[in-house]
Amino acid sequence: MPRTIDESFLSLPLRPLADAALARARALGADHADFRLERVRSASRVLRDARPSGAEDTTVTGYAVRVVHGGSWGFAAGVDMTMDGAARVAAQAVAMARLSAKIIAAAGSGERVELAPEPAYGEQTWISSYEINPFDVPDADKTALLTEWSERLLAARGVSHVDARLWAVQENKFYADTAGTVTTQQRVRVQPELTATAVDSGSGRFDSLRTLAPPAGRGWEYLTGTGWDWDAELAGMPELLAAKMAAPSVEAGRYDLVVDPSNLFLTIHESIGHATELDRALGYEAAFAGTSFATFDRLGTLRYGSPIMNVTGDRTVEHGLATIGWDDEGVRTQSWDLVRDGVLVGYQTDRRTARLSGFERSNGCAFADSPAHVPLQRMANVSLRPAPGGPDTEELIAGVDRGIYVVGHGSWSIDMQRHNFQFTGQRFFRIEKGRLAGQLRDVAYQATTTDFWGSMEAVGGPQTYVLGGSFMCGKAQPGQIAAVSHGCPSALFRGVTILNTTRESGR
Template sequence: MKRRDFLYFSGLGAAGSILPGFTTMGNIIRPEQALEPGIDVAQKKRLADVALNAARSKGATYTDVRIGRYLNQFVVTREEKVENIVNTESFGMGIRVIANGSWGFAATDQLDNDSIAKAAAMAVSIAKENARLLKEPVQLAPQKGYGEVSWKTPIEKNAFEVPIKEKVDLLLGVSDAAMKAGANYITSLLFLVNEQKYFASTDGSYIEQDIHRIWPAFFITKIDAATGKFETRNSLSAPSGMGYEYLSAKPQDKIKSVTTLYKKSYDMLEDARLAGAQAGEKLKAKSVEPGKYDLILDPSHLWLTIHESVGHPTELDRVLGYEANFAGTSFLTLDKWQTKKFNFGNKLVNIKADRLQPGSLGAMGYDDEGVKCGQWDLIKDGVLVNYQVIRDQAHILGLNASQGCCYADSWSSVQFQRMPNVSLQPGREKKSIDDLIKGVEKGIYIIGDGSFSIDQQRYNFQFGGQLFYEIKNGKIAGMLKDVAYQSNTQEFWNSCAGIADESDYRLGGAFGDGKGQPMQSNAVSHGSATTHFKNVNVINTARKIG
């Protein structure tokens, strides 16, 4: 094996250790192979029709077909060295059917007529076996066919077309900026995703989609040579549903604040400079005194609290108990929704689900059931009004259509209910971060996400962060450390006291939202403006109990 080949093959494992959940992403390819065109739309339609016809001939009453080409690129550096450059491709077809009232699924990476027909027959056979255990047949919400349509992430610059050298130079520049600012260690990475997906169904849809995502990130450590103690500071970037233009920061694209470095684009170099210095400041920071504080939560932090305390408990499959074996169920049971007045939060709290939000990770034109994507309310004026629903769940809520929440992370995975973008709406009144801070006597301003825990019903929780600033009498009084806050979902969202306006609205999010058995990974964004919460319990994470 040539040295270059060895680096490619060994690099995938190392990249996976930095990005848990992404270790089996397909075959190793060269960077230039990612730019080669796949099979054309006419050929995909022909292959999809082979599957649709074969399934029908074996007794399927409904069939959908997904042909997917999934491209990934990892570029990883550590200090002044390139650690890994890895490119992967996965390509194949998944076939889902209903036969005898039950679901069946099979997949193949051999896209010749015979292999496709055999996979379709296998899916039907599985459905018929599953039907023996059914208590009631699958009820699909009606869905019109769209004919031949397409959707593409509106990117300006395909990140896969950018030369590897340019990406490496960026990451090494990030490392250099952080080290000069005081960091001892830094790992930097770029993770690129391109999903080329084709969907066809017996409803009459033939849908071509080209979806792009990008995640720039770094992880810094600063050590106190005298004491051996250390502090960390991770990047404040949000992974984004954009092209390489996300890393082409321009002054007019950035919010004018030292701690908010992204909106339409992300200034990775400036974030690294700040991070190197702030990791040093954290070593000298005062340890927090436990007690009740008002919290001012930056969108770079609040996205994760939204994800765990709002996104997951409004997934209908969790509400129904289908996810009880993995990461819990939900306290938002159907009886609470049926009252139409369950107090989730106060009247300031309006949370929407959205599959179309520009720049978001969850943006797509159609979900993996061929449902056209849109936006809807989950929490309206503090009241629970809806959930996240797919076609075979809609009848449970009396809905006549799916909300477009079905997704699979691969052609070889069966699609199921996954979280769309879930976001707190900005305040209606003109209000800045400074305005929120001015109204706080005793508080903490939290920036960036950190460790967290939440119970099986997504109710009681604890969240940390990256940066913590003490607020005294309406002013920032210095940095704190060892901060985490505790609350329960209903109490927390009822303590909301103010939300900055739309000019401060930003997206956070995650590439790796894990769910299901076998586990699948979903990319999802959560937006908010900076938000004020009153009288929240804060603990010191460095102090021992008892």
């Protein structure tokens, strides 16, 4: 069945509201105006030991008008779905811009908001790549599948508890601007997750193991066979959990690491994804875990990592969580290089930061997480490229005499400049003379961003590549949340500092 835009969204007075708002903004002298009407539906289901323990289904609908007037931004949002209401919101946005201009002038700043040029695209429609909209699936079917998965794990020896969760989002956006771009878009994403916990009744010690399946820009089919082998993952979890419970604690020191995509995606997110957001590099985003060591003056010269390091920003990859047709400034999305042969060569931009820095155009990274929020420069799908014809994970492991194979993401810590970091994981396997030799516990790897990526000696081939990601990337004040994917192969790093988390914490 072909995918179509939700009829209930299309039944809203999209174009009339936009026309009223944009006409009012023009009449009040706005140099640029854009209108964005959104409906975001989010649902979650939670089971504890195969019994329902929580459910939520919320929908947020509203619209926003953003203007550039007199060299300043203005923004306002509303929910009154009438032409008069939309015109009033546009007038409020212009009033905000006028007030901002006065404040800026009083502060002695001559900076004016200017936007990088972007062609007008006329009327366009885009729908993300999925087969079955999860919101078309009865809640009873969702609960039944999560229950069946939970019961499988609970039936296994050594599994004491199981938590099962499913998140689903359908995001609809209508956008129109004074240049003539009009877009109607729909994207769907899901995140299934199960966590099995073992408890030693004698000692009281416990540990857990989480599924590795990443969130994805897919539909219900992701849970029923397309894109992930759930049967294989669930079947292997009890034995892996038992081995984790029995594993010895790691000895701190320096080790070679083979890092699985299920862990490496998060390191990419924190140390590359955020660090190459241009607003951070320019100092405009500094309040909430802001700024970056990869400052703009280092573009083209910063040795980010080893010569085999190639990283792209991409808002077009199929099933990516940050994939969209046009961003929230009417920019057609694209793919571009961030790091090439280990050197910083690009940033993620919106139209303002692109113009400030002399780029010809934005690469489509403006996004707002709700109709009440102003678009920010947000992260694309930032991915480490595999090596064509490169090794598989077993070959990477075979090249290590003494090391650790890291699987699954855990906790993390990184400074505001995205330079000094520490990451844990879900599963750690000792490598001895090129072979896996049982699990370890209490492992964290620590480095600076450039030292870590500089120690990367080999990347796996396309057969090791996995598109991981997160539903919950936070940025800005007031805070906004965005979903983003990060693809990567397995990779080999030499001589990385390993900490014992239990001993480091003094426990």
